[in-house]
Amino acid sequence: MARGRHQPREKVKIDNPWPTIKRIWHYLGDRKFKLILVLVLVTMSSLLSLAGPYLLGTIIDELIDITQSTRLTQSLLLLGTVYLISIVTGYVQQFMMIRISQETVFSMREQLFQHLHTLPLKYFDEHQDGDIMSRLTNDIENVSQTLNTSVIQVFSSILTLTGTLVVMVTLSIPLTLVTLLIVPALYFGMKWITKRTRVYFKHQAKDLGDLFGFIEESISGIAVIKHFSQETNFKQQFTDKNARLRESGYRAQVYSGFIPKYMNMLNNMSFAVLTFVGALLAITQAISVGMIITFTQYARQFTRPLNELANQFNGLLSAVAGAERVFEVLDEEQDYTSVAHPYVKELLGHVAFHDVSFRYQDELILDRVSLVAKPGEMIALVGPTGAGKTTVLNLLMRFYLPENGQIDIDGYDTRTLSKHQLREPLGFVLQDPYLFEASIMANIRFGNKIATDEDVIKAAQKANADSFIQKLPQGYQTILKEDGKGISQGERQLLSIARALLRDPQILILDEATSSIDTVTEVKIQTALKRLMHGRTSIVIAHRLNTVERADTIYVLDAGKVIESGNHKTLMQKKGFYYNLYKRGFEETGS
Template sequence: MFKALVEPFRHPYPKEVIQRQEGSGRKPRAKARDWSGTLGRLWGYLAQRKAKLTLVLVMVVFSSSLALLGPYMLGVAVDDYLGGSGGQPWVWFLVGIGLVYAGSSLTSWLQNIWMIEIAQETVYRMRSDLFTKLHALPISFYSKRQQGEIMSRVTNDIENVSSTLNSSAIQIFSSVLTLTGTIVVMLYLSPILTLLTFIVVPLMMFGMRWITRRTGPLYKQRQKDLGNLNGYIEETLSGQRIIKAFSQEERVLREFRTRNAAIRKSGFWAQTISGFIPKLMNFLNNFSFALVAGIGGVLAIYGQVTVGVIIVFVEYARQFTRPLNDLANQWNTLLSAIAGAERVFEVMDEDEEAADESGAQPIEQVAGKVSFSQVYFSYEQDGDTLEDISFTAEPGEMIALVGPTGAGKTTLIQLLSRFYEHDNGIIAIDDKDINSIRRDSLRSHMAFVLQDSFLFQGSIRDNIAFGRLEATDAEIEAAARLANAHSFIMRLPHGYDERLGIGGDGISQGQKQLLAIARAMLANPSILVLDEATSSIDTVTELKIQEGLQRLMKGRTSFVIAHRLNTIRQADKILVLKDGQLIEQGDHRDLLKRDGFYSKLYYGQLQEQEEESRRSDES
C-alpha cells in the first residue's frame, strides 16, 4: 500500500509523457536548458533600468530593516515599561513604533510600484525583441512548427515572466534580506534560542528539495503541453471548413481531449506537489514557535533571558520562517517563469535568415532574365530535392512549371526568391548572381499570386496597398480596375474601406484572388510568380481572373506553377520536373511531338476531363 501511495511522487510525469519522451529517441528538451544563462539574460534586460532598480533595492533594504526593528522595539518596551524601568513616556514609544510601521508600509508601496514599472518595460522589450526576431527567421523555421505553438511563446511564456517580475523578484530579495537580518539579531539576543530556531532549517531544506526536484520538470512540461494545445487549437480553427466537410469533428475532439488531458496531468501534479509547500511551512512555523515559547519560558524562569527577549524571539521565529515560506512559494513561480523565459530565448537563439553576402548590392532595374545553371538543393542532408537544374528565361517570357506533386516546382521558386539557399550551382537575374543582390532588393522586384491568397485583417484599401505602401488612393483604384476587382469592391457597403476579417473573411475566394492580383499589379514587379490562381473558381470569376492575370503578366517574366495543363499551352517555355530533376523543357507543341512525360500528362488530363464531362452529361 505504501508503495502505491508514493509511486505518483516518484514519477511526477504521467506515464504517457515518460513513454513519449523515452520512445522519441531523444532527451526531453527541458534537461538541456541553462537556468543560470537564462537568469543572466533576464538580468541583462532588467539592468537597462539600473537607476530605478537601485532605488527599488534601497527601498527593499529600508522596508526589511524596519520590519526587523518593529519586533525589537516591542521587546525592549516589554522589558523597560512592564518591568518598571522605562524612563521615557509611553507616547514617545508609540510615536516611534508608529513611524517604523508607517515607514515600512511606505517603502513597501514604493518598491512595488517601481518594480511593476520596471517589469512591464522589461517584458515590453522582450516581447518586442521576440516579435522582431520572428520576422528575421527563415521560412524553414515556420515550416517545422505550428503557428499556435509560436504564438504561445509571445503570449503565455512572456506573461509568466511578467507576473514573476512584478512580484516575485522583490519578494525573493526582501526575503533574503529579512532572513539575514533576522539571523544576525537573533544571534545577538540569544544564541541558544537561535539554535533552537535553526532546528527547522534542515527539515525545510529537505522538504523543499524533495518538492522542487519534482515540480521543476512538471512546470516545464506544462508549458510545453500548453504550447502544443495552442498550436492544435489554432490549426483546427483555421481548418474548420475541412473538418466539417469531412465530418471529422469527433476525431478532432478526441485529439483535443488527449492534449488537454496532458496539460491537466502535468498541471495537476505540479500544483499538487507544490501545494505541500505552505502545509510544510505552516507546520514548521508552528513547531518553531512552540520550541521558542516553551524552552524560552524555562530559560526566563532561571534568568537566562528576559520576557522581552522571548517576545522578540517569538516574533523573529515567525519572521525567520516567513521569508523561508515566501522563498518556497515564490520558487515555484520562479520555476514557471524560467521555463517561459527559456522558451522565449530558445526562439531568440534560432539562426536568422542568412545575412546578405559582403558586397551584396541593391538592384535598381530588372529586365527579367532568369537563369539556373547546374543548381542543386536539398532540405535535408540525405538526398537532393533538386538536382542539376539548368534553364534560361528571357525577359517577358512566361515559364510554366509542371510535374507531379513533390517534383520540386515550389522549391525552385523558393530558391529564386531566396527563401532557401541553393547548395551548388548559380542562379542569376539579368546575368547577376542572386547572391550578389540584397534579399530585400531582390524580393521587391517580385510578386506572388498564390492558389490560396492571404489577406490581412483590415480594409480592402490597406490589403491592396500592401504591394506598395506609399501608393496613392488613385493608384490603388487603378490597380483594382486592371485586376477586374473595382466593380465588386464598389458594390460593397463601404467600398475600398470595407473591413475584412482575419484571413480576408467577408468576401469569396474568387474576390480574394482578384485583390491579390491588384496587390501584385500595384507592386509593379519585374518577375511574377503564379500558383494556379484560378482553381476552384466559378467560370465567370475565372474569366475575370484570367483577364486580370493576362494584364499583370504582360511585359513581365512570369513563372506559372501549373496543375491544369490546358491553361499553360501559350507558355513560352514549359519546364517538366519529376523527382527533383528537369527532364523536359520546351513549348507546348515541341513537348507533345516528343511524346515524352509531358505528353502523357497532358493527354491523361484530357482523357480525365472527357470522362468527367461524359458522366456529367449522363447524370
C-alpha cells in the same frame, strides 16, 4: 513542408535554470537606475521591519516596569512611525517594480516578435502556429507575473534573512541555534520538491503550446474537418492533448503545493521548540519576557523570508520554463541575409538556375535543376504533386538556400543580394492568397506602401476587382475578416492580382489557381493575369492547359528533376511525359 504539422512529443530536457535567470536579469539591467531605486526602498523596508520586533519587546518590558511610562509613550510613537514608513516604502517599491517588469516584458515581447520575422521559413514549417503564439503570449506572461513580485520578494527576503540572523545572534545564541534547526530540513525538503516541480512546469508549458497549436489548426481547418466528417476524430485528439496538459499541470501544481504546507509544518515545529526553550531560559532569569517576545518575532521573521523564497521558487520555475521557450526562439539562427550588392541598381528579370539541388530533412527535393527565364518571357513549371515546383519558387525567393548550384538574377548570385534587392522586384500571386483583417484599400496597398489611393483604385481596375469592390457596403474601406473571410475565393484572387499590379514588379511568381471558381470570375482572373504578365518575366506553376500553351518555355519536373523542356508544340511532338500529362489534363495530376 506543410506548416502546423503535428510533432511527436519530445522528452523534456531538464536544463540548468541559471543561464536563463541571468538572461532575464540582463533585461532588468537595462533599467538599472529604476531598479537601484527599488532596491534602496526594499533595503529601507527590510531594515524597518527589523526594528519593529525589537521596539515591541522593549514596549512589553516597559509595560511590566511601571516606572518606564514616559519612555513607553515615546516607544509607542516610534513603533508607529516605523510601521508607517515601512508601509509607504512597500507600496512605492511595488508600483515601481510593476513598471519595471512591464517595460522589461515589453522589450522581450517586441524583440521576440521582431526576431520571428527574421527566421527562415523552415522554422515555421517545423513549429505549430499555436506553439509560436503560446511563446509570444502565455510564456511571456509567466515571466511578467513573476517579475512583478519575485525580484522584490527575493531581494527583500535575503536582506531580512541576513539582518534577522545578525540580530538574533546578538540577542541570544542558544535561541538562535534552536531557530536554525529548521534550515537543514528546509534545504533537503525543498531540493526534493523543486527537482520534480521544475520538470513538470516545463512539461506544462510545452503541453500548453501543443494544445494552442492544435486549437489554432482546428479552427483554421474547420471547413475541411466538417467536409470529411472528422469531428469525432478531432474531438478525441483534443481530449488526448487536453488530458496531457491536465496531467502535467496537475503534477506541477501538486508538487508546488507541497512547499507552503511543508513550510508551515516546519514553522510551527520551530515556534513550539523555541517557545519551550525560551520559557526555560526565562524561568532561570537568563532572559526577560520581553526578550522572549522579541526573539519569537525575529524567529517568525527569519522563517517568513524562507517561506517567501520557497513560494517564489514556484513562480520562478514557471517563469524560467516560459523564458527558456522564449530564448529558444531568440537563439534560432536568422534567415540568410547579405549586405546590399554595391553594383546592383535595378534588376531586369533574367532568372537562371544552374544545377540547383536542395535537400529538406534528408530528403532530396531538387536534383541538379537548371532553367532560364529571360526578361519578358513566361516559363511554366508542370509536373505531378511532389515534383518540386513550389520548391523552385521558394528557392528563388530565398526562403531556403540550395544545397548545391547557384541561382542568378541578371547574372548576380541571389546570395550576394540583400533581402530588399532580391524581393523588391518580385511580385506574387499565390494559389491561396492571404488577406489581412484590414480594409480592402490597405490589403491592396500591402504591395506598395507608398502608393496613393488613386494608384490602388487603378490597380484594382486593371485586376478586374473594382466592380465587386464598388458593390461592397463601404467600397474600398470595407474591412475584411481574417484571411479574407466573407468574400469569395475568386474575389480574393482578384485582390491578390491587384496587389501585384500595384507593386509593378520585374519578375512575377504565379501559383495559378482558378479551380472551384465560377466561369465569369475565372475569365476576369485570366484577363487580369494577362495584363499583369505583359512585359514581365513570369514563372508560373501551371494548373490550366491554356496557361501552359502560352508559355515561352515549359519545364517538366518529376521527382525533383527537369526531365523535359521546350514550348508546347515541341513537347507535344516528343510524345513523352508532358504529352501524357497534357492528354490526361493537369488538374488530374495535381500539377
